[in-house]
Amino acid sequence: MGVKIVGVGSFIPEFVRKNSDFLNHHFYTNQGEIFDDEPDLILKKFEKITGIEERRYVEDHLTVSDIAVLASKKAIADAKINPETLDYIIFAHNFGDVKSDSNQTDIVPSLAARVKHQLKIKNPDCSAYDMIFGCPGWVESCIHAKAFIEAGMAKNCLVIGAETLSRVVDPHDRDSMIYADGAGATVLSSTDEPGGIMAHATQSHTYQESNYIYFERSFNPSIEENTKYIKMHGRKIYNFALTHVPQAMKKCLDESGFEISQLKKIFIHQANEKMDEAIVSRFYQLYNFEKPDGVMPMSIKNLGNSSVATIPTLYDLYLRGEFGGNDFEAGDVIMFASVGAGMNINAIIYQY
Missing domain, CATH: 3.40.47.10 (Thiolase/Chalcone synthase)
Known part of the structure; x- marks a missing residue:
């Protein structure tokens, strides 16, 4: 038995934030001293090192669990499965739901539980939990899904990686320009075909x-x-x-x-x-x-x-x-x- 990715979906926010949008920001060092460099020079150095010219932010009414649902629906449709046949929903994130008008993280109930609720899955045997593992969380969640499937505990697993980092960045830190928002989802399933993980x-x-x-x-x-x-x-x-x-x-x-x-x-x-x-x-x-x-x-x-x-x-x-x-x-x-x-x-x- 193998484990393959049978469905993939993503949500890319529409709001584009270009590097030039940071020209009026006042950036400070970690010692609290304002940078002497002109803003345009800071942006040129940033782009040269990171390769980033623009990033995407979610709209104010959306949270990370919301965009995870949008990506998950695409992945489930791509996999051509009934969501009631999912055995696990594993949601990789790091900061929970943070609303646009708040700086407080919200992870109760778990984001995986919120996704299952919004997908209207009734099956109580579909277990939903969150993965907090830094940026490697989606990869690690796929490894978990493989283990469940190979152990005979699951046939289909929904694995999500989503974040709204725009809600947890310091606008006075140059590193804030690195971060962005987005959601990706995959369905991993058991298969008799060769290949997979x-x-x-x-x-x-x-x-x-x-x-x-x-x-x-x-x-x-x-x-x-x-x-x-x-x-x-x-x-x-x-x-x-x-x-x-x-x-x-x-x-x-x-x-x-x-x-x-x-x-x-x-x-x-x-x-x-x-x-x-x-x-x-x-x-x-x-x-x-x-x-x-x-x-x-x-x-x-x-x-x-x-x-x-x-x-x-x-x-x-x-x-x-x-x-x-x-x-x-x-x-x-x-x-x-x-x-x-x-x-x-x-x-x-x-x-x-």
Whole structure:
């Protein structure tokens, strides 16, 4: 028995926030000092490093559970299954429902329970739970779904990755420009056909690295409120990712039994274009193999970093031909890989 992705769907918000929209922002260092650089220079440096030109934000009336439902309906329709046959709904997110007029997170009941409710699923044997695992949450949820299916506990699992990071960013922190909103959903099912998830690897580096991404007050010292926002030690994360992520990817590929030359595409978490390029290049260097052109589709230029949503939305866009056409054939091998808060790393080798 294998485990395959049989349905994919996504929700990409319509509201576009361009880099130029941040020209009037006053950015501060983590020491509370305002940057001397002119805003246009800050934006040019930001775009050069991250590759981001614009990002998407949800409309005010939507929450992350709302957009997860929209993506899930598409995935279920694509899978051509009755939602009552779902055995698990696994919802990867990190900040819960945060309304546009509030800075308070809301995760009671769980977002997975809210999705099941909005999908009007009556089956009580459909278990719904949330996955809090940083940006690698969707990949890890797929690994969970595989385990349930292979153990005979499930036949169909709905796996969601969704986030509204625009609701938890400090407008006075340059890193706020990285983050975006979005939702992706997939249906994983048991199959007698060859292929599917062939191998996976997961690591959690917490001894020194657990607080590389954290929550803290605004960098603007004139703001006295105790509200906290997502923060990160960017240089530490960059060095960590380049050191550890390629090794985890190699471990996953080696365990799958496939050769590096067989990898057709790598769908990596869209965190930072420069960092992602370096990770994949180092991965290929571990095999003394030249990185093929076009092996890593990128959506970060227009969609930004939507955390757990970046891989499933990117994958859905690719399958729908947004990158020039879906050219996957039976037997093709691809990889999903991610790194994020925790610090967590994971990867999956998947065969069509």
